[in-house]
Amino acid sequence: MLKAAQDAFAAEGLAVPLDEIARRAGVGAGTVYRHFPTKEALFEAVILSRVQEYVGAARELITDQDPGEALFTFIQRMIHEGGMKKDLADALTGAGVDVTGALSGVTSELNDSIEALLTRAQAAGAVRGDIGITELMTIIASAFLANRAHVGDIELHQRVVAVILDGLRGGPAGIDKVLPG
DSSP states (O other): OHHHHHHHHHHHGGGSOHHHHHHHHTSOHHHHHHHOSSHHHHHHHHHHHHHHHHHHHHHHHTTOSOHHHHHHHHHHHHHHHHHHOHHHHHHHHTSSOOOHHHHHHHHHHHHHHHHHHHHHHHHTTSSOTTOOHHHHHHHHHHHHHHHHTTTTOHHHHHHHHHHHHHHHHSOOOOHHHHSOO
């Protein structure tokens, strides 16, 4: 049932009807409601599972021999999946469901894991030193939101990722030259 919900939410976002999820799972809507009292509760479970997958993937990459490539691989995966799976974009934008409370613990784990990847990449000289986890997570979330408007445009997603990775590799442009005043 959770796999069917993951697939349905990824394809259609939060707008998918619960009856459609039940149909894809091969069960009745009542069965879904017995396990998840609301569609929002099911959505939270799906997003929690997806974020836990990211935590596991980040932790696996922390010991990679090439710290820069490990970080870039992880960022590419997140942005690609965020652009292809509407549920991640819906969760980030709060489109009908606030999952921040349900995800607070695992989100902290994710941030810690990504920060470890970032720190290792910076120590290896693969990533500019003036980027912290807050900036990196903002960049990733922004890419999710930008890609949401272009779901399925893989070439666009690849170009966005290339620009982001180039920016992470380069030195600071001089914020006084970028921002007015």
